[in-house]
Structures are given as C-alpha cells and as structure tokens.
Amino acid sequence: MAQSLADMRRDYTRDGLSEAQAPAEPFALFHQWFGEAVKTEQLPVEPNAMTLATVDADGRPHCRVLLLKGLDERGFTFFSNYDSAKGEQLAARPFAAMTFFWPSLERQVRIEGRVEKVTAEESDTYFQVRPLGSRIGAWASPQSRVIRDRAELEGLLAETEKRFLDRAPQCPRHWGGYRLLPERIEFWQGRSSRLHDRLNYRQVESGWLRERLAP
Template identity: 45%
Template sequence: MTTNDLSAKELTNGDFTEASKPFLLFEEWLEDAKGKEINDPNALALSTVDPDGMPNVRMVLLKGFDERGFVFYTNFESAKGRELLATPKAAMCFHWKSLRRQVRIRGIITVVENDEADEYYQSRPRGSRIGAWASKQSRSLESRFALEKEVARYTAKFAIGEIPRPEHWSGFRLEPLQIEFWHDRPFRLHDRIVFSRANVTDDWSKDRLYP
C-alpha cells in the first residue's frame, strides 16, 4: 500500500493511528504532491486582512514547516507584509488538483527569528537576494526600466562578497489553530477532517465534517 493509499484510507475509515497528528498527515500529503504536481507543489493561497477589513489573497510558496507552524518569506513593506504586521492572523489553502486534495489552515502569525531568516535568505539564488533589495514590493512602478535600474545598482553595490539580508525582508510563521484536510470522493461526498485547538499550546481535537 502506498503512502497515498494509506492517507486516503485513514481519512475514509477513520483510522487515525498516524493521522491523529495533523503535521504528519500534512507532511505525507506534501510529499505526495512533490511527486505529482508539475509546478510548485509548495504553492498556497495566503489570505490576509487589509486596513479596511477587506480580505486580500495571493499565491506564495511554503518554505518550511514543523510543529511550530508554516513559514513563508516576504518584504515587510509589501501589502501582505504590512497587513500581517497590523493584523497577525491569516489563512492558507493548498490545493493539489492532480491528487484531488486540499488543506486549509487558519491561525496566528508570528515573525521568524533573525537567524532563521538569515539562513534562508543566504540559501536563495544571488539574483533573488539582489531582487529583495531592488524591489519596492507592492508599490507603484513607473516603468520596467526603473526596476532594472535598481537591480543594476544593487548588483554593483554587492558585486563582491555576501549580500546582507535587508531589514525589511524576513519571514512569517503561521501557527495553526485549525487544519482541515479535504479529499475528493465520488458523487461530491468528499472526506473532510478538521483538527482544531483554542491555543497553539493546546492538544488537537479532531472532527469529521459533512462534505
């Protein structure tokens, strides 16, 4: 029996010997996605709240996760950066169409430690590190040439040696309070299993939902 079959069987039959821990089940599903999804199996829709209370959603890439939460990186002066710093709550949605699976996550946002952000930043391609300096993310851009000019300026500035991480560029961690696993089933009678907790230090409770 493959990992894919095992997870689906657990969801269907309610045998949660491994799936009782949502991070383990998420890890299984993400590994399955890496073998099936052609592009960016770690892509997710991230929803935030703007200053007017309106929801705002965009695609970002998951760059790490463990039992502390789900990590992504951005410019803190971007729209999502400003929104998350002002209202540190968010929702994520992973959808793997080839696997007919979806994971929805809601929780509290915290900023990653500087050492963690530094380590990830230095692992990025040099061009991406230059881009973090050159791009005033989410703000008006007069022309493509203006962006290319900034890239050239910072390329020259950091021509030799390491490129330091900008103070305005770091990572957020979503510490989940709810994780829902959705698995496609015939006749729209899908499996939906939700894990919930009131606080990030609490144990998880598990519930099955009507499709």
Template identity: 50%
Template sequence: MDELSRMRHEYLGGSLNETEMALNPFDEFKVWLETAIASGLSEPNAMTVASATPEGRPSARVVLLKELNEKGFVFYTNYMSRKGEELLANPFIAAVFDWHEIERQVRIEGIAEKVDEEESDAYFNVRPNDAKIGAWASPQSRMVRGREELEELEKRYANQFSGSEIPRPPHWGGFLIRPTMIEFWQGRPNRMHDRMAYYKGDKGWNMQRLAP
C-alpha cells in the same frame, strides 16, 4: 461563458477515514506533502495566503512554503509589501494548498508572526544571488513607473553588492503561521467530499468530520 456552468469533474481519487489519520495534523500534512511531491506536481509547496487589513478588507496571493516545523508553516516575503503590512497590523491569516491533480487540498487558519532574525538570515543566505538582489531591488506592492524602473533598481543593487556578500534587507524575512485549524479535503464522487478538520485546543488537537 456559458461553458463554465457546464464544466464538471468527477472526483475518484480516494477517501478519508478518521481511524487512518494521524492524531497530529502536522504528521498528516507531511504525508500529504510527500504524496504531492511524489506525484510530480509543479511547486507542490505553493500555497495561497490570505491576509486582511484591520478593517477586514482581504487580499490573497500565492507564496511558497519554505519550512514546516512543530510550530507551524513558514514562508518569506517583503515586510513592506501589502501582505507584510497587513499581517503586521492584523495577524489573522488563512492559507490553502490546492493539489487539484491528486484531488486534494489543505486549508489552514491561524496567527502569523515574524520568525527570528537568525532564521531569516539562515534562509536568505542559501538563496541564489539573483534572488538576493531581487529582495533589495523590488519595492514590492508599490506602484512603479514601468519595467525600466525595476531594471534600474536591479542594476543599482547588483553593482552595489558586486564582489561582496549580500546581506538580508532589514525589511525582508519570514512569517510563521501558527495554525488553530488545519483541514484536509479529499475529492469524492457526487460532490460528497471528505473533509477532516483538526482544531487546536488547550490539551492538543481535536479532529472533526465536516459536511462537504
């Protein structure tokens, strides 16, 4: 794979200026997300989420951002999955939005906590029925005998809830990421990228420029 060492991409998309950025990182993120959506990116709400065991063994996967509010970033999952169990045992979390097509990314570090059951219910209720069945049928992150086992589970729960309202499984719900740091990255020529990081302090957010 010698070609990997020769791969180069010059970033020419833009720049970041401290005086032009919002004082609150949530306001800045909303602008960036709107730009990513307007650019026609596939699933611009996709973010890589990293969790770790209490011993510090990390794991990462892609999830979908489903809400942004004044507290932080919300995604939904199976609490009995690997990420769910890790976050319940060790709430430190990191996330990355990689919008490579527009030469931007956002990094988040913070603490994860369960959202209220009412909030999880409200989101679950607007999901398609097939997705609701999937939440019941999938023993997420567990080993299975084969695809046939998953299809049997899906069929079983589809029959169980046929013609009735599908409730939210007790093991499924949302996590809120309460950020302590949000970094905005803009690609620049010669790898001299712009990195602006907001740190949560006792009196609000402090913005600092980081070297690339």
C-alpha cells in the same frame, strides 16, 4: 461563457479519507500528503505553492500565491518583504489563512491561525541559501509600491547589482520570514458526486480535536 463554465465539472474518484487513516494530530498527515504531492504533481506545478489570505486594517481580504519554505511542530513558514502590502496587513492584523491544492491527488489542505515573524537568525539562514539573483532582488524591489514601468525596476536592479559587485548581499532588515501558528487545519479529499471527505483538526485546551465536516 456562463453556460460553458456551468458545464465544467470533474468527478473525484481517486481516494478517500477516513478517520482510520488520520492520526490524532494534523502535522503527521500534512507531512504524508505533502510527500505524496511532491512525488505525484507534475511540473510546472509546485507542490509547496499555497494561497495566502490576509486582512488589512479596514477588514478587506487579500490573497496571493506564495511558496512554503519551512515546516516544523511550531507551524508553517514563508518569507516576504516586511514593507510589502502583505507585511503591512500582517502588522495590522496578525492572522492569516493558507490553502494548498494538489489536483493530481484531488486534495486540498486549509490552515488558519496567528502569524508571527521568525527570528532574524532564521531569516538570515534562509536568505543565504537563496540564489544570488533572488537575494539581489530582495534589495532592489520596493515590493507592492507603484513604479513607473519595467525600465524603472530594471534600473533599480542594475544599481543594486553594482552595489554588491564586491560583496555578498546580506539579509536586509525589511525582508524575512513569517510563521503561521495553526489553530485549525482541514484536510479535504475529493469524492464522487461532490460528497467529499473533510477532516478538520481544531486546537483545544487538551491538544487537537479531530472532527468530520459535511461536504
């Protein structure tokens, strides 16, 4: 097993990333790369899937895959249960990192920064466009809590469905959005012989500073 893992490798030859291709600020480049990922990545890959890393009150890291659901000049938005493990971690230490990986394009984007909750209005607006099953699930699931078995979860779901038989579920107070306000965004383009291109954008007092990092 160890030998087979050591032999697993892929040479990246699809593209490069030069300073001439990169704008002075990172959001335009992210929009470009994301648009290309949407066109290129094949199902079941979700181009808006990203790994979110948080740290708990004891300094221990945690990560999981989530879906990006919003992007503007302020930052990157995702949604969750505020009472979940990640919600508790973000309440204790409001910083996070997210990583996007688009294998077909041999690209990766790493983002780090402070996290804040979005407004209740933003959370409600997104909640209302979710499928009905997802809205009911947000009420039914005590996310990250220990439950006895699948039957318990299905029982909670059945109770919640009865609760909303004659009315549409509204956004619960324990559920909503977070926005990561980026302080650093790194664009990684795979290159041959592991000599990858890495352009790093770092926030400074005057705006964004672009730097090339050694692979």
